[in-house]
Amino acid sequence: MEPGLVVGGRYRLASRLGRGGMGEVWASHDELLDRPVAVKILLAVLDDDPELAARLRQEARTAAALRHPAITVVHDVGDHDGHPYFVMELLTGRTFAALRSENGGTLPIERALALMAQVADGLAYAHNRGVVHRDIKPENLISDSGGVKICDFGIAHYAQASARFTKTGHTVGTAPFMAPEQWRADPVDARTDLYAFGVTLYLLVAAETPFAGPSFPAFAHQHLEIPPPRLSGVPANLADLVDRLLAKKAADRPASASEVAETLRAIRDNFAGAVGPQAPTVHKRRSDRPSAGQTTLTNTRAAMLRAGIRSGIRAFMLFVVVLCVSLPFLAPSDSWLAFGPWPVMLLTGVLIGVVAGCVVGTLAGLLSGSMGETDTVTLDNDQLTVTQRVRRKVNGKVVEISPRTFSVRWDALEHLAIEGKTHTTTLVGRFRPANEPPLAWAVEHGLQRREDGSYAIYGPTDRDLEKVDVGRLRDALPRYFGS
Structure with missing residues (x-):
């Protein structure tokens, strides 16, 4: 196809918008009604099977009759030199694929939920009228000023049947999104769209599809036989919904797109209104805050030694005190173990516990100090920087311990807080909406998203924040960020 070609006696092709396995999409001009349109011309032909061609054209016309805010309007269908074409409204928005690319591979969860709920609304409308899309994927979903638009209704089945007729054994579809x-090659229905919908939702929040292929046979095996990895770092009810959408058996998927839309909106409402654990919040710093220089907090060898001694004293004191106080009551009266009343035994237990704790704690501290992993939290006038040692496990065994560093600018945070005490302490931050990190980035840098939308920037999951001196961190934060 070339610019200037007139299709159907009225649609003049202007510029190619895209080309794919099904055909080409052109920005065009409807010379009869004097309006801009998009024309999608399919590559396959069905001239050798008039009955099949007629049936598919009728289905395309049925799809073209769909009128819903979330469905792209199809103005006309026809043939050009045996090639089917579809004339659609010309959209100016961005595909979900482009939105992902612009946001580092993912969308903020709340935005993904809102967009996909609109997609589910459109699917519900079409499914209620007996129309199945068959090729839901980010490239066929567009977000513009008017909301979401689903493209290519009625086209996927046409292209699929055409390809099967002209190339025996050939399968048309987008492999990462195809249902079992x-x-x-079984009959498809609305639940087939829900499977592709689930893959799309998975991709929007996880930066990757559940299965990676890479070949068609590999995709076929994975979609047919391999359970999809469960989403992590998202609300549990969202992960549950995606698990249902990706069920191998169609009967195990949600009953309708309407149900999916309602569930997504409920998750979004709960997600937006969730309140996390109560914690002291450090407010955004004032613009006139004086320079505070740089402060570095780390789990030094001396700090690890002190921590080991404290832990050893606590543990052995408790053990020995309990043992000494219990002996007079448990040992026979004539036994040498019952050598004093419980106050004496209590004092004896304390003394023995302190001595034993110092000895054992010192040994433990020396060992951790020589073999331990060093983490660092650095604060300066511009940002917070965390360098942490990350364990990577394969089949339950640690195969690598490597440092990972990331920085967060103060102006990218809405609040920062320290929650908990001692070994349960967590440094928690909430990012401003414009700086919301993509899920893949957060996972890569060891940040865990919580139900209230904040992130555990550094905490007790893999390491002990006590080793970076929580007291000093509490004192230092107001000088850099707020009070």
């Missing part, structure tokens, strides 16, 4: 029944 599509791989088996």
